[in-house]
Amino acid sequence: MRASPLFLLLLTGLSLLGQTAETHTFRQWLGGQEVGGSSTETTQRGTTREIATREWMVLSRLGQEIRQEIRQSAQKAPDGRLTFTWRLQLSAEPFEGRAEWSPRDPDGLSIQPANGPAVRKTVPTGAILWPEELDAKLMEAARTRRSVQAVTFSFPIQQWSSIELEPKGAAPLPGFPDAVRFAGQESEGAATATVEVWISPTAGELRHRTELGGLEVLTQRSELPAPVPSKEAGAGFFEQTLQKLPPHPFQPWMPEWTLRAEGARPELPEDAQQSQVAKGRWRFKRAAPPTASEAAQPPVTGIPGTDEARFLAPTPLVPFRDPAFDGLLRRLGLPPGLSRWDIARRVNAFVFDWITEKDFTVGFASALEVAHHPRGDCTEHGVLAVALLRRLGVPARGVTGWVGLGEMLGLHFWVEVRLRDRWVPIDPTFDQAPASALRIKLGDTDLADLGSVGWDTAATALSGVQWILDQEAPLHIQGDVVSGPGGLRLRARDGRWSLHQGVLQLRRASGGPWRLQAVTRPSEAQLKGASHLAGPRTLRQGWWQPGSRLLWMDLGEGRWVQLEDVSESEAYDLLDQLATPAGTS
Known part of the structure; x- marks a missing residue:
């Protein structure tokens, strides 16, 4: 970000x-x-x-x-x-x-x-x-x-x-x-x-x-x-673009957020994910999963309609007809007959894995450069995803805005794909499809040229604005289960939960307390040196870092959690005991 x-x-x-x-x-x-x-x-x-x-x-x-x-x-x-x-x-x-x-x-x-x-x-x-x-x-x-x-x-x-x-x-x-x-x-x-x-x-x-x-x-x-x-030397420009958010253990999983803008009130586009509910108050929602009709919609073949043509076209930023993309498609290895949404999810995950160097020194690279040199941050993930999606017949565009991640709100770039009559956000930087709810969209781009990207607008649009969470997004603890809005539930068998000022901790007879928070899928760099573990009974996958004593767990459906200060024996135990019970959204 x-x-x-x-x-x-x-x-x-x-x-x-x-x-x-x-x-x-x-x-x-x-x-x-x-x-x-x-x-x-x-x-x-x-x-x-x-x-x-x-x-x-x-x-x-x-x-x-x-x-x-x-x-x-x-x-x-x-x-x-x-x-x-x-x-x-x-x-x-x-x-x-x-x-x-x-x-x-x-x-x-x-x-x-x-x-x-x-x-x-x-x-x-x-x-x-x-x-x-x-x-x-x-x-x-x-x-x-x-x-x-x-x-x-x-x-x-x-x-x-x-x-x-x-x-x-x-x-x-x-x-x-x-x-x-x-x-x-x-x-x-x-x-x-x-x-x-x-x-x-x-x-x-x-x-x-x-x-x-x-x-x-x-x-x-x-x-x-x-x-x-x-x-007095002030913070640099990039550091000044970040805004502090209060901690919330399940932030990436929350179905919606309501924020209040203090100071200069921005003008934002409205859609199904982003709407103004009162003057200065905005509601941000995670996109609804595709309907049966949307999930089955095939990619475009032949000449596209006028409403989708510009989002399927090659440009200097996304020159997907270059032979370099032939090699990427062979690596991607898609089976025939996939729908737009199936393609979007697979491309989203592929781009996350392809860009192994999550590098902040890249200013802005074309999709062709990223195909040759897999490094960069959100813009490089975005342009490569758009290029691959368009090559595969899925109308796609870029989005500039701000995203909440952990305890920070900062400038970001992600992707939207066309399903029937709506645009659905996905985020290859974090491997989210649909993308998380806490994101402020400032504008979208067909990536026709550099000027269309809109970083200038993104850098200045929220100058003088402070975003305040206008909801508590409460969590409830009952026995060994912690639950939240939208049917969110997490169970630790025989565990005891505690929540204080947005920090969630878990204790079990075998140890603790461990701070637990939802995170995006860890990158290859984060997992470097980590041990790949599996729960002895459940075979649930996890990665444990000996130096930092961090444990990452894959709970399925794109949901990951991170626990702090975990020993190796505790990691094996937690992999078996933590679960998202049936009914979790």
Whole structure:
């Protein structure tokens, strides 16, 4: 569970940086920490003018370092034709492409991604493609102290950007006495940011300031003095996106949750899993299991209907027609005749197992890269699952939002599959099908391009919002059985349960107390060094870790529990004594 750095890339794209009269370098700070910068160089090669830009960023996320880099080139021929190339490095394999525009066809921009079909974008009236034209417009606005509006294009994410600035008066900066401060908004796709921009009539843009998730983002010319560092170093951006939740021993199993939003109230889409029950109060439900009709629905063969075609199409992010996916399908080994839902569950589990390195350093990888290199986190699980599902005829899309896991609520990416007239969430990062209830959906994506993913919106949508659990989700203890909402029951033969402030403990004559909590299926990395055990009578499966003395138990139907401070002999005993009695939902 984490946020991809893509939204920071998007934010960088929102900046107006692009001085091309000569070589310039910019530095960037996030929350008072320097994280990257950019450089722009203009050259004249015979009759062709070229502008080369490089942007870079290095961030720390949950103790691991992530890097991203963008290299772009814009060339202008004597007849006015423009050619653009870009290379976006978010992971091992870059996203690359080429685009062309001609004054003979001023309304069309032809784009050719390296791993996808050609795309034609309609150029809005008055849009600016050549960077020097934007520079000239900004400097003229600073000279005349007039407002400025412009539309530009971000090639790495293939989206149009709009800029609206109003002059606020002279604001000299060291070495630039003619600087003028502007304030306004920049929008790229669904992301809108409030900005301040300092522009010189003679030197162009000097400084750009905005906010992301409560942290100041400052980008300025390298000639300007660095900002004074804060005396108290705050948490990093990714850590700030996490919110604390009270503990609940059966959180992944709960059928529904009600949360109250304190602070700025977000606008969320509503569906069968997510609905507003009162102003500022939302109910989040686990998707209902498929009906008999849904469970039997076959995958799409032949030409899909118009309502499903875009969710079955290959894109540069999910290029499932590449031969690499032939090998994955052989590994998956699906028998013929499976329904959509059977395929979805098997793909969900396969992707969880295929990505053996649950790695937070991957910014955003395409499904093809994940097919070659099984590493990454939620976005890599999601794009690979979507690619395989579409290849197998199951309409699938990605979802950006927040998910509750343990005692944290954080940014996440998961998948939805189409069954009859509804979309059912599954989560290959945790091997959940249907996915758990405690997740806040912000939007979905057909994964047509990077801009459609929506990490920028996810990073900012819940800024200033604190989610509070608006229900106790009570558990009841009767004898050796603990039960909860939705028919949830767990029995420990001859055991004694205790519950205090959300922490559930179990004692038996053979030992304890052991803290018990429901968890998602443990990954290969978590089970490294663990002993695979089976109950002597029940043959129930479990994994016991000698060093940490943790016991993971598979209770069936995708339900796992973890017990703490368990000896090996106690582990064998617990595997036989713990069960979910008949009737548990």
